[in-house]
Amino acid sequence: MSVTESIRKEAAEQLAAYISRRENSIPDILEKMEAFRIQHATETPSLSPVVQQIGIWKEEHGTGAYVRDKKQMGEWIKWASQHRISLTTDNKRILLTGESVARGSFYGNEYAPAAVIEHVLSSVAGGEFEVTDLAKSGMEPDEMRSVLKSAAVLQPAMVVIMAGNNFFYKLYGGFLNTRLASDLPVDEISCKWLKEKVDNALSLIVKDFLQYLQELFVQRGVPVLFVIPAFNLADWKVTAHETSTPVLSAGDTALWEQLWNAAREAHKQQDYAGVQKWCDQLLQMDDTQPSIYELMGEAAMAAGHWDEARKYLEAARDYTLLFRSVGKPRILSIVYHTLLSEAKKYGIHTLDLASLLARNTDISIPGRNFFMDYCHMNMAGIQLSMAAVTAAIAEQLQIPVDDPEVFYQHAAAVVPSPEATCMAHIYAAIHNAHYGQEYPIVRFHIEQAFKAVPTLTASFCRSYVDMASRRLASPLTRSFSDLFNNLDAGIDKYPEAVFHPVNGKLLDLILTDAMNDVLEEAGEITSGELSALRLSEHAVEQHQEVDLLESFYSRSTYDYFPEQSEYYISRNVRSEFNFFSRATDTLILKIVYRSKHALGGNIKLVLNGRPLYDQLPAAAHWISDALHIPANDLQPGLNKLEIQWPGTIYQPPLEAVLTMRDVLDVLSPVRGELHYLTLAVSK
Template sequence: MNSYMEKLTQVLQAEDESGLELLRLMQLQLFSEDDTNIMTSNIPKTEKDENGFHAIGTWHPAKQDEEIVFKRIVQSDSVFWESTCGQFKLRKKEVDKRVCFIGESVAAGMFFTPAITPAKVLSNYLKVNSNHLWEVMDLTKNCMNAGALIETCKNSLQLKPDYIVIVAGNNWFSDLMVEHNGAFSRRKKYADSIDKNGLLGVIETYRKNTKKLAKNIMKQINNMAADNRKTKFIFAIPPLNYFDWERRVPLHWLNNDKTLEWYQNYRLAIESYNTRNFESALKFGKRMYEIDEGYNSTSSRIIANCYTALGKNEDAYKYFESECDNSLIFDEFTSFPGVSTFIRREYNENNSSCPNIEFIDLEKILIEYSGITVLGKKVFVDYCHLNPEGFHIVMAPIASLIINSVNDNKKDWTYLIENTSSLETDPSALAVSYFCAALYNSHLNRPVTYEFDIKKYCDLFQKAVDYDKTVLDIMELYVKARSCAKGAGFTLSKSGQKLFELMNSPLDFPVAQEAPGVDALTIEAICRTLEDNGYKGNNLRKEYQTPYIKALDRGIDLTEPAYIEWINSHIRMAMDSENGTRRILPFYRSWWPSSFFSLVADGEQDLKVELTCRLPIGNSRKNNTVQVFINNHEVGTMTVNTMWTKQSFVISSEVIRKGFNRLSIEWPIIQQNEKQKLLELKQRYYKGLNVDFFPILGEVHSFIVQKYGINQ
């Protein structure tokens, strides 16, 4: 047996990877499709207790005073569930109507829970506008996926609700992502399609799988409704923020030898857009869209932005939808949940495949009520999460449907909005909510162009201040906590600990914490807001910047994750201790024609820069020019090829700002052998090795910056 194992090991470890390839091919042949589960659950599995009941999320059944109650217990995902309800009873006592409210973060009221939530708004509508006594049970969970939704719905039927209201659809497809190094069971879904039609085939398979999954989910919910006639099921499709949230995604390798042409048009589109030549940018964006056949988010976003800038929102809408549909396919960058247009189109009030479910499209409701085709910050705080004004609007049609089913006196949803007072909410809690939302936007909302409007982010933080000026103390604590050991001591610092006490919900602190690195945009926006409101924001900014400036004495490497701008464009967002380390990013690779880094300097001394970079293997030209800029001023050029090349140059203090600076590298867009790249991609994918779905336009081994004259 040992001899056989030794021989097998030798085969699998062959340097040409032939053994590994053989193993993978055998797996592909033998692995049955029945063994793959298209729907997973991200909540812990539970068994029936001794009384015959299942847990409902984080609430577990127990007998208390001869009565069954569901008590909240601490488990691995407790922090994600609605945070205020300690327990609820199985039997209705003081109410005659019960609603189970189930859904993901948009239903939970992310950022605003527990101060105000959609469930509380719905409860208020029912209380004010109906003669019945209502109990709305908030069973929402942030990050709830498709399997968890089905399981929660099934278990909530134990409570014999009169209504189950579901607000979901944003989180269903994360398990279907095309992973560059995923488990074999997931790769199986795409292995055949990548062989037959490259990455376009993979995308088609992804879309087919999303439709299959959506139909499976809806079928299960419809069957539950059919089997439980005393409970009425209402499914509300969440809306999306198209106007104020951008999903910039690199282009995957194409089959038509035009991948690099797409990037050339991208550069031209951005140049035109930045000079407000929207007609020209639209032309280049449409060429990109032709090349990628409508499969890329960035080309769709450029077209949509141009149309909105030209006042053509109706024309922009379908491209906004396309942007959202295409933003979740590949896993190599931080993605943002969203409902696919398939769900919105397939499941509506005219749906015949699910006759036991009442459907409401909340996006349609918001558009109809506001008169605005492209929804934005008036009702949203990020890509899909609503603000309290949004809660007030979208809960009205749900309340109207419920009220009209039990009352003879029918009430239209617009009547409810206009004749039901909004819930009063503690201004200080709202201020904290909007502060956390501003952090989320400044860390994750990546513009499709390379420029960003600092005023836009200052306005987000100022909105928090407008609710309650005491949030300025929280902003000050945030910057101080981020100053501790250049951010590494955020959670351990006194400021960080005090900040934790002032957050609204358990999830607020992780949102605040998710910001590895210099984070120039966020810190600048907060410090300006502090200064504008009578605080010493400029002094605080200076204290924050001092450790970074001192580090220039011994030299820094801008390819460290701490200095990479929009780090979550390169590393998937995760609460992972490795996110800010060199180990997570051995060297820097750019999917884009421009790369950006944050440098903090005093502006009093010249800086020496030593750049070691190369172009990806496969470029046909030997000599190509890379340009280096600081704050849009060119400071150096170097000739590069596919071998690592090092060059030093000096940045004059005349072009260096005191404080935050932006260093950028402009890469040449050189034609690569796309057929060879696709062949390599297929081979590596079959073998289970890491693959690059997107072209690499340039790589940086090191980008050293040091004060000139020190140790020279």
């Protein structure tokens, strides 16, 4: 046996013994494997040189540089467009990494935070500094650790990290599949219990990441600044999938609906004392519903009670992460407070963007004045934040500055082109609409785009409205080609905007309405064009049969529950479907449904806000039925069909929960399922 084989055998035996000890977790085992690899690296011959990688940049041997790896070209769009990173530089290198906030999402590579930082540093300290941008859209903690470990070879003078929004995504893997330490009776499960588990897991993730930064950089004398992102409390709304009717008895479910309707009506009438009264009663029934806190926060804002509003809106933001849907990036309170309280212990400096933005807005709660969506900032937000980041860098690296105001003055001098601003707002409108936001904020972004470049906005929106309204898959439409060939639109920077998922195309009603209304008011299109197009493409009378379970009619957003099903499922007491009709003929609705967890009761159908059928029996087995809809119950154009599932259910047939996924089924049970739902002209 050779020396190398002997070493490998010894290492394998040690590793096997280590794995066999049950107290060692998977991360412990992986760490031990890495330790074995490093320990024997010099003793194991290599047939080819080890290729180093920093993100998408691959070491180019003999040049002293890293270049973008062509094998990862599909990932290039998520990173900075810099093709080459030099291993060494005559300047002091600032290393920037982080999530999409650090990339300057929506602006593409033309206007990135790294560029603003570099400009400000160059302005106050000459050409002594350069910023290497290693931020990536969608980056999660594990990938960030890998990038930072590889990037240490670049010998940065300082490291800046903008992260925290994506930390909770780490929970969607192992955490949800975790087997509980002991079987837990169903009646001991609650949203409060789950929230505590989530917070504990996230706190450990943050502390572990901070410790890693300390060992990798701080202990080597490299200062680290952790920039904690902010959240759009004022404008980002809780989506339909992020809240649900709690599991209650029949009487309590009816009371819940009554109180919730009363609270919303009080808010509509600007009766904020009434909102508080009804919401207090709702919270006594279930204090984990984000929509209740949001309503209270909006009422407090309207009354000018800013501290109270912030408290409620932060609670709404935090309680969305109970796995009712695959959440959007956000800085949760547990991540925020853990970073602020723990970073100093590891020698890491912090910059709190939420406090910074609050100090610079009239109402102390940032909204569309600084944000494009839930967490990604607009030009004003980027300028203000990067001025503060650069000031913190200057302080740590002892760069002399006479007047602190120069940081913002230089940051404000960096602006995107009108075309980049225009398309950033259009892409923000699309993103807001695709993730459950309402007409006013979607229209706001279209209006901002039109102010920036009217002609570009008009041409893009005209093509997008046509493409989205067609039954054809988007890439097969002529309008898609028009969008793709519009170089000013820069589709390559945000392809998700037009590449609807396979079998997942949306009608984008809110978005196309906003686009259409802005163009119509500007005289760019004539009235009635969109309505006529929708009828010609989607009216039931135009087709042999319309399947309401198609994404066109059954979905309005890309929000979804993290656990999918082979059937259409509803975890809320209401399911909504859109369809178009000329209202000239009686239609026949064919339905195959079940409500396997219902405790009696009936399923009700509501059409355009009016009762249609209320005697469909709820049952655990599949039921098939055919129902007629008279022409006089229809309205020309858009119609809304609502299925109301029984409010009373029993818990899923589990004596005890075994994994976190079981917990989700207990807290957000399936109210109803559909196997078939079609409309056709009755013959």
